Amino acid sequence: MDCQLDVFFLEAIINGLLLAGLLALLALGLNLIFGVIDVVWICYAELVMVGMYGMNYAYKGGVPFVLAAVFAILLVAFSGALLHFLVIRPVLDTPPINQLLVTGGVLFLLQAAATMAFGIEFKNLGIRLGSFNFADMSFSWARILAFLVALAGALALWLFLSRTFIGTAIRAISQDRQIMPLMGVDSRRLYLITSAIGGGLAGLAAVLMVLQYDIYPQIGLQFGPLIFMICVLGGLGNMIGGFIAAFIISQFIAVGSSCFHTEWGYAVAFLFFMVAIFIRPQGLFGSKS
Amino acid sequence: MSPLLRPMSLVGLAAVALLPVLIHAILPGSEKYYLHLGVQILLWSFIYTSWALMGRFGLTSLGHGAFTGIGAYATVLLWNYGGITPWIGIPVGIVVATIVGVLVGYPCFRFRIAGHYFALLTLALTEFVRLCIVGLRDYTGGSLGTQPARAGDGISLIAAQFEPNRTLAFYIAFALWVLGLYVWLKVDASMDRYALDAASQDEDASASVGINVTRERLKITALSAAMCALGGAVFAQYQMYIAPDTIAGLGISLNMVFAAIAGGIWVLLGPTVGAVFTQVLAEGLRVVIQGSATMKSIFGASALALDQLIYGLLLVLFIIYMPNGILGTAQAWWQRRRGRGSS
Numbered sequence A: 001m002d003c004q005l006d007v008f009f010l011e012a013i014i015n016g017l018l019l020a021g022l023l024a025l026l027a028l029g030l031n032l033i034f035g036v037i038d039v040v041w042i043c044y045a046e047l048v049m050v051g052m053y054g055m056n057y058a059y060k061g062g063v064p065f066v067l068a069a070v071f072a073i074l075l076v077a078f079s080g081a082l083l084h085f086l087v088i089r090p091v092l093d094t095p096p097i098n099q100l101l102v103t104g105g106v107l108f109l110l111q112a113a114a115t116m117a118f119g120i121e122f123k124n125l126g127i128r129l130g131s132f133n134f135a136d137m138s139f140s141w142a143r144i145l146a147f148l149v150a151l152a153g154a155l156a157l158w159l160f161l162s163r164t165f166i167g168t169a170i171r172a173i174s175q176d177r178q179i180m181p182l183m184g185v186d187s188r189r190l191y192l193i194t195s196a197i198g199g200g201l202a203g204l205a206a207v208l209m210v211l212q213y214d215i216y217p218q219i220g221l222q223f224g225p226l227i228f229m230i231c232v233l234g235g236l237g238n239m240i241g242g243f244i245a246a247f248i249i250s251q252f253i254a255v256g257s258s259c260f261h262t263e264w265g266y267a268v269a270f271l272f273f274m275v276a277i278f279i280r281p282q283g284l285f286g287s288k289s
Numbered sequence B: 001m002s003p004l005l006r007p008m009s010l011v012g013l014a015a016v017a018l019l020p021v022l023i024h025a026i027l028p029g030s031e032k033y034y035l036h037l038g039v040q041i042l043l044w045s046f047i048y049t050s051w052a053l054m055g056r057f058g059l060t061s062l063g064h065g066a067f068t069g070i071g072a073y074a075t076v077l078l079w080n081y082g083g084i085t086p087w088i089g090i091p092v093g094i095v096v097a098t099i100v101g102v103l104v105g106y107p108c109f110r111f112r113i114a115g116h117y118f119a120l121l122t123l124a125l126t127e128f129v130r131l132c133i134v135g136l137r138d139y140t141g142g143s144l145g146t147q148p149a150r151a152g153d154g155i156s157l158i159a160a161q162f163e164p165n166r167t168l169a170f171y172i173a174f175a176l177w178v179l180g181l182y183v184w185l186k187v188d189a190s191m192d193r194y195a196l197d198a199a200s201q202d203e204d205a206s207a208s209v210g211i212n213v214t215r216e217r218l219k220i221t222a223l224s225a226a227m228c229a230l231g232g233a234v235f236a237q238y239q240m241y242i243a244p245d246t247i248a249g250l251g252i253s254l255n256m257v258f259a260a261i262a263g264g265i266w267v268l269l270g271p272t273v274g275a276v277f278t279q280v281l282a283e284g285l286r287v288v289i290q291g292s293a294t295m296k297s298i299f300g301a302s303a304l305a306l307d308q309l310i311y312g313l314l315l316v317l318f319i320i321y322m323p324n325g326i327l328g329t330a331q332a333w334w335q336r337r338r339g340r341g342s343s
Helices: A007-037 A044-060 A065-091 A096-118 A141-163 A165-175 A187-209 A219-233 A239-259 A262-279 B007-017 B019-026 B031-055 B064-082 B086-110 B115-135 B166-189 B191-201 B203-208 B213-239 B250-263 B270-291 B293-321 B325-342
Strands: A131-134 A137-140
Touching: A007 A044, A007 A137, A007 A141, A007 A165, A007 A187, A007 A219, A007 A239, A044 A065, A044 A096, A044 A187, A044 A219, A065 A096, A065 A187, A065 B293, A096 A219, A096 B115, A096 B250, A096 B293, A131 A141, A137 A141, A141 A165, A141 A187, A141 A239, A165 A187, A219 A239, A219 A262, A219 B115, A219 B250, A239 A262, A262 B086, A262 B115, B007 B019, B007 B166, B019 B031, B019 B166, B031 B064, B031 B166, B031 B213, B031 B250, B031 B270, B064 B086, B064 B115, B064 B213, B064 B250, B086 B115, B086 B213, B115 B250, B166 B191, B166 B213, B191 B203, B191 B213, B203 B213, B250 B270, B250 B293, B250 B325, B270 B293, B270 B325
Parallel strands: none
Antiparallel strands: A131 A137
């Protein structure tokens, strides 16, 4: 147990903070979908994978980084809308657990499709942003960038939801699914738009992740459970809660990983999650419904 | 009289029990392979049936990969590091899995964590157990897995090892499968089943007529977890190799849920049909692709993922169009047909 309160410990904490930004962004899209449409996309992390592959091939095909990023975001946004249209819409009126399971089928489908199309090798964009050194501590620019963009993305979503007409309609329908259609709101269209936005956020996360992580078909299994945990811990559908939960979980992972083996950081995070849900079933920041 | 002892059921059971003889007579060349397929199907049928035992009451757990993992690893680790025979190791695994199931189940049912939340919480349990297995890599071999130490030539009573004798393995798996069906029927005939049915329809109403919902749910969870641990342990003894990917973890949990749903969780043989369906699909595709040069040249090494692709696609279609599963849908269709004929 070489865990001391030294500069490396501080480094771990700050790195955890930077990871939190990315996780919060990932959780944001899922939370939006859950809050508005009341479904859980188990395959959410696989959509992120789609974006990562899209980014990878666009960039290696000679598309400039920024354009490739736009392409990846649009690709995932389109995938999200397609997922809703083809898979979620037919089961929207069946028991909620069916909606969760049906996207589980999509999880297998996307993973297998990626394996067949792109192989199981780890792929890397080959961009090195270097790192920022300060007082014996080192932080990679990729992480700092991810953190800042994640904050900007969350802010943009908030502005969209609170300042635009469609955003207001989305917030309204998330409050009462039955009444809004009676007010002349086309809920099917709003759900489709929400799915596209949720997908777009996953795409944005994918763009940031290719800078830090290798791409492989199973990457979703590495991040998926973490994202669900953060959403539930923050209270499903509660975006601010999701942000705070992301910070808590990432501290467990970062500090746990620096003191022990990586798995123990994750294991403690999952244990904490289970205990926290037993104490507050509606999530740390969820309201009792 | 137990429904398993009715003439029709006895004929069915005898037919399955005679399969090794049949395989021996018709396919002497590839006897080992077909027996292996049979063992796999029966073992997974048992595990899927155990899952469906609670899954059919609206308790969709994504945590059963943890229970099979606990059963398998407890048995193998006790044998490898303590020299403790699986005859003790397996019960220890079952007890540990049951305790874990109750520890996680109690707060869930007490605080009414259901639906999405229950699924995601049990998903966390699966991940936690998998991470512990990987984290204890000095003992468990981490994600690469480990093997039980072989006793002699691989067949041993004290070590409960039977893998080289496929016929024996088949009958052990067969016995487990029958046990699974027996427990299902026992539950089906009990008062608990009505209580659980009622609770899954309306928790408040059933509590108001005096059903102790938490207790009923805990009972079925403990039973289901114990059976999954047993299944996992026997699977380890048969495969003689365990790894998080093959017996614990999210993939296994999801497979359990999906195979059971594909077969039909509301009918006795539904999970069994699910196991047959998934195993035959995977093996069939593998044989077709390996056997055909054109398929091989089209898909190459990625062909291994083709069965998963088709599997995923079928799951989506099943849940949308056939939520009652293959057997459930077939049964409903048969009853409708018969109803029309008699009227």
